[in-house]
Amino acid sequence: MKDAAREAEVAEPEFELSGFFKVTFKRNAADISIGRQSVANRSQSVAATDRKKAVITFLEENGQAKVGELINLIGLSDGRVRALLREMVSDGTIEKVGTNRYTHYKLK
Helix, strand or coil, X not given: CHHHHHHCCCCCCEEEEXXXXXXXXXXXXXXXXXXXXXXXXXXXXXXXXXXXXXXXXXXXXXXXXXXHHHHHHHCCCHHHHHHHHHHHHHCCCEEEECCHHHCEEEEC
């Protein structure tokens, strides 16, 4: 396991035997938080930013959008698209118009 970790250039695991067998995996220095976000979280933030840009571009081109259209555009589940839209409404990027099945979104 240690050889495999060295070959993969990741931190070697630590092994303990004190009544139980315990393996501890450590993060690499590159994985440790940079600011408030780890490397993995930064890539998720970039993806979220790209999704927001896609929504904004769609709204600029079409004037408005329904959730179903954005699900097809972004390729995420209904819940994730709705969460993204809630976030964009709360930060003032877009506005929600209507209720229930008549809901659509447009740029502010």
